[in-house]
Amino acid sequence: MLPKRRSCGEGGRRGDPVISCDVTTPAILWFRRDLRLYDHAALLAAARRSESVLAVFVLDDNLLRPAGASRRDFLYGCLRELDERLGHRLLLRHGDPAEVLPELAERVGAGSVHVSADTNPYGSRRDERVRDALRERGVDWEVTGSPYAVTPGRITKADGNPYKVFTPFRRAWSEHGWPPPAETGVDTVDWMSPEGLDGVPVPDGEQAAAPDLPPPGETNALRRWDGFVESGLPEYDQQRDRPDIAGTSRMSAYLHLGCVHPRTMLRDLSQLDHHGAGSYRNELAFREFYADVLWNWPDSARYNFDTRFDRMPLDTGSEANTLFDIWCAGRTGFPIVDAGMRQLLQEGWMHNRVRMIVASFLVKDLHLPWWWGARHFMLHLVDGDLASNQHGWQWAAGSGTDAAPYFRIFNPTTQGERFDPSGEYVRRYVSELRDVGGKRVHQPWKFDGAQAPDYPAPVVDHSHERQEALARYGRIKNS
Numbered sequence: 001m002l003p004k005r006r007s008c009g010e011g012g013r014r015g016d017p018v019i020s021c022d023v024t025t026p027a028i029l030w031f032r033r034d035l036r037l038y039d040h041a042a043l044l045a046a047a048r049r050s051e052s053v054l055a056v057f058v059l060d061d062n063l064l065r066p067a068g069a070s071r072r073d074f075l076y077g078c079l080r081e082l083d084e085r086l087g088h089r090l091l092l093r094h095g096d097p098a099e100v101l102p103e104l105a106e107r108v109g110a111g112s113v114h115v116s117a118d119t120n121p122y123g124s125r126r127d128e129r130v131r132d133a134l135r136e137r138g139v140d141w142e143v144t145g146s147p148y149a150v151t152p153g154r155i156t157k158a159d160g161n162p163y164k165v166f167t168p169f170r171r172a173w174s175e176h177g178w179p180p181p182a183e184t185g186v187d188t189v190d191w192m193s194p195e196g197l198d199g200v201p202v203p204d205g206e207q208a209a210a211p212d213l214p215p216p217g218e219t220n221a222l223r224r225w226d227g228f229v230e231s232g233l234p235e236y237d238q239q240r241d242r243p244d245i246a247g248t249s250r251m252s253a254y255l256h257l258g259c260v261h262p263r264t265m266l267r268d269l270s271q272l273d274h275h276g277a278g279s280y281r282n283e284l285a286f287r288e289f290y291a292d293v294l295w296n297w298p299d300s301a302r303y304n305f306d307t308r309f310d311r312m313p314l315d316t317g318s319e320a321n322t323l324f325d326i327w328c329a330g331r332t333g334f335p336i337v338d339a340g341m342r343q344l345l346q347e348g349w350m351h352n353r354v355r356m357i358v359a360s361f362l363v364k365d366l367h368l369p370w371w372w373g374a375r376h377f378m379l380h381l382v383d384g385d386l387a388s389n390q391h392g393w394q395w396a397a398g399s400g401t402d403a404a405p406y407f408r409i410f411n412p413t414t415q416g417e418r419f420d421p422s423g424e425y426v427r428r429y430v431s432e433l434r435d436v437g438g439k440r441v442h443q444p445w446k447f448d449g450a451q452a453p454d455y456p457a458p459v460v461d462h463s464h465e466r467q468e469a470l471a472r473y474g475r476i477k478n479s
């Protein structure tokens with residue numbers, strides 16, 4: 001599968017320009033959210049510049065601190081795998097990349113630093129600082145590719161403005177297209193030894209991480225993807241909304257850290273013509289859409305995209321804090337909500353349908369700010385991704401780009417009965433309800449308390465809170 005070694009200066013793909021490379025001046029490949037060797041456009045670019053490449057990853061506290069234990073643990077696992085595959089030639093440094101990279105470039109005499117684009121607000125600002133610091137020392141900064149099939153910011157409407165609505169974006173995205181996967185691998189370059197460059201070991205796994213995280217790294221990502229294409233994808237369009245069935249790919253954490261490039265997956269999808277493949281492609285387009293929205297409106301990570309929602313009355317204060325803690329712990333008394341919140345703590349992941357249900361519950365039943373929920377998700381999700389998470393939350397809150405209409409309020413009980421019809425999902429995560437058979441499990445208040453004595457009563461009356469949410473919305477909708 002992995003390509004054979006090219007000689008320096010040889011074009012990677014048909015039609016690629018051939019740039020003669022320098023065998024004496026090394027290049028640096030700075031890994032970030034691209035922890036893989038196959039389909040790595042920046043690695044190909046580095047190979048065109050030099051035969052000898054230093055692989056670097058910088059542990060940056062600005063990113064590590066808010067990541068949460070599960071995402072850090074998964075990251076460390078991915079770094080360990082990458083390091084092993086590179087024959088222990090991944091240099092890990094701790095610090096500010098704007099200081100680490102120029103210092104390293106000087107020490108090894110590198111002529112260029114190669115990266116995949118980071119289009120998140122922090123990443124873009126950091127990269128400008130790194131680029132400027134390198135240029136001051138005469139080192140080239142070369143950005144090739146990104147974690148997306150189409151780099152955010154590239155697709156615009158005919159009038160030059162970015163898209164705010166998904167469906168036309170997806171159409172334009174498909175028409176724009178993307179190149180085939182870059183045929184790269186461990187043999188694409190000679191990896192420099194990091195000896196004597198003050199590397200630090202990959203940190204130990206995190207005690208506080210969720211106990212059931214996915215196995216890390218590119219090899220596991222490709223293995224999971226191949227298995228899903230074979231056995232899950234044909235039914236994906238039928239099963240993707242069912243949390244009780246393992247009907248989705250669970251590729252999100254791998255995509256987030258770039259253990260696989262979406263282009264690799266889109267190439268595989270293009271060779272299939274069933275509905276499952278079409279539906280999966282649509283979800284990948286959502287990921288690209290939200291990244292594009294974040295690139296164009298970086299403030300949408302923190303503020304309501306629809307500013308009418310700035311006037312939405314929200315609950316705060318000690319009672320609100322208590323309700324928030326109950327929601328976080330999965331003790332609301334609504335089984336599907338509690339199952340989702342407990343799955344998050346156990347696996348660092350939650351099924352998409354249930355993410356929508358718990359988000360709607362926080363915003364429309366508890367009347368709490370969406371960003372409280374988004375923050376909790378970002379702390380616990382192994383796939384926590386600023387663009388997909390914040391915009392997923394804004395969608396649920398009704399304040400985002402083509403968001404769910406605010407007046408469409410999920411009823412957690414009927415959602416549970418519809419998407420977890422046998423109650424299997426709830427029983428898996430809510431131990432107090434494990435012995436309750438069938439879909440009755442979605443309405444524990446209806447059966448004798450002795451059957452589930454430790455399970456809490458509902459914290460709110462859904463029909464009452466639904467009316468309250470609509471009344472609050474009525475106050476802002478025409479403003």
Ligand SMILES: Cc1cc2nc3c(=O)[nH]c(=O)nc-3n(C[C@H](O)[C@H](O)[C@H](O)COP(=O)(O)OP(=O)(O)OC[C@H]3O[C@@H](n4cnc5c(N)ncnc54)[C@H](O)[C@@H]3O)c2cc1C
Binds near residue numbers: 256286381383388396
């Ligand atoms: C409130 C909320 C918060 C979310 N937070 C995140 C997050 O932090 N990180 C994240 O990757 N996804 C997030 N999502 C989107 C979605 O829930 C996850 O991508 C999905 O559950 C991941 O599981 P999977 O890989 O099995 O998905 P699959 O159904 O197999 O989908 C395949 C891939 O498509 C992408 N995708 C699917 N649905 C969406 C979507 N709605 N938006 C964007 N991309 C999508 C993901 O990369 C996913 O891995 C959020 C959704 C909501 C409603």
